[in-house]
Amino acid sequence: MTRSLIICLVLLCWGVLAYADNASYSHQYQVEIEAPSPLKTLLENHLDIIKWRTNPRMSPSEWKRLSAEAPKQIKELLATEGYFSPEVSVQSTQNQLENLTTLSVNPGTPTVVNSVNITFSGDITQPHRDLPSIEQLREEWPLPVGTQFQQAAWTAAKRSLVTKLLVNRYPNAVITDTKASIDIQQHTASLELTVDSGNTVHFGELEIEGLERYPESIIHNLNPIKPNEVYSQSKLLTFQTRLQESGYFRTVEVTADSKAALTDQQQAPIKIKVNENQSIKVSTGAGFSTNTGARTQLTVEHLNVFDRNWRLTSTLRLEQKLQSISGTIRLPTTASGYRDSANIAATRTEIEGQTTTLTQAGVKRAWGSLKREQYVGANLLAEHVNLDSADSSDTYAATLGYGITLRRTDNNLNPTRGYLFNAQFNGAPLASLSNGTFLQSYLKTQAYYPITKSTQLIARAELGMVSGKNSAPATFLFRAGGDQSVRGYGYQSLGVTEGDAIVGARYLTTGSIEIIQWLTPEWGAAIFTDFGNAANSIKELKPVYGYGLGARWKSPVGPIGADIAYGQATDDYRLHFNIGVIF
CATH class of the missing domain: 3.10.20.310 (membrane protein fhac)
Structure with missing residues (x-):
């Protein structure tokens, strides 16, 4: 028993020592590459001698073999980057303490494209004015004369060319032949392609x-x-x-x-x-807004009301400062592209000392694409307003409205370049159906511009005006402040003081300038300045300012932001959250 135990202990110690010796020995194999920076990275990522140097089973003979094969692999890798005559030297130091291989690389002169010959066949050779044309494809060829030849760029250029045919007119287009002739002595590449567009589909x-x-x-x-x-x-x-x-x-x-x-x-x-989808869907939700507080919501959708394919959406929404119940019926899109709907809603809001109860019903017709969307509508509304330390009021109005939204951005969810524009006009044209006639005009625009690849500028401007005597319901008057307005101030806290309340005004102007520095593809930091106010006359319309810092995340549902803003007029700091592109 004792003898067996001694044998097991000896074998165990031998195994531990052998493992430790192999582990320490494996770390003795080192590689140094002397090459220009971009090429050095390429070699470090793909050479076998780099990949296997830390393998515990590495031996001196295997290391010697990998060192001998390294020059051939280097030349093959450099050829993909357009270097066809590199000079590679290998220096090895090998003893019991060190196994070092130094690879010195002189890539030589890069190969450049000196001619491009693209031949076409198929329907694209027939006279027509529609794109893509032969002239356009040759002009937009991504690897023109004078550029450095690289295998990846050559492959991408061919793919780009055939893709332009596949997406328009010629979905059966193919490249039938390609050839890249390399002159090693002159360091030039002659490119030839033969493309068959096929028939117009x-x-x-x-x-x-x-x-x-x-x-x-x-x-x-x-x-x-x-x-x-x-x-x-x-x-x-x-x-x-x-x-x-x-x-x-x-x-x-x-x-x-x-x-x-x-x-x-x-x-x-x-x-x-x-x-x-199922004909009837029920959903619930909860959330929080720095504008209107905690929220819970119940939504019921019926997609086939009266078996006429009408869509009914009923929503009950309860927030700290806003409560509403609404129902909207949307008819199927007509053959002419019109989207008709009807709605009825009751809403109660309690903000800055003003409590507003609004009941309304209306119809709407919308048309156009996401890039250019328009609507016309008609509404009947009745409104009751209670003010802290002031008289309450009741108003009613029959209004007509028109709106247009233009979207010209590179990405609908996370835009980096382009602009958005919205204009709305709502008015009560008949005094017999309202407390009085009025016209509300509202304009908003938001622009995106990439200063650099990782730095983005966002600018926003907003204007509003209500014309006519003091007969417009509070719903059509303007207040400013909050997440999508002037950060650093409470939601709708900028307006006209009446009693102990802040009420809506006839004129509105707000703006914002924001710079985002993207630290990763998804995360960024923002600095911004907001300004604006609401007043009953242009002379009284004196802007207040807000300044702040924020964090940005490009989420799958759009940009999400968290901001800390300082309101200069109130000498106070506020936290703001926002999600998506509100337009």
């Missing part, structure tokens, strides 16, 4: 799959593609987006069978697969 009939509750007219009315229209991938994406945003479907897939066009007179059927 037109859209065919709709092939719909998955409908059970709703008629096909819902899909046909949302279709932006005209009969026999030339193939366009962007049209398919627009069609899919419209169907997804309609509310009737859980999932949507819109594709065109371009291969069928090869045998069907260049007609590509549009295939639509949908998965319908």
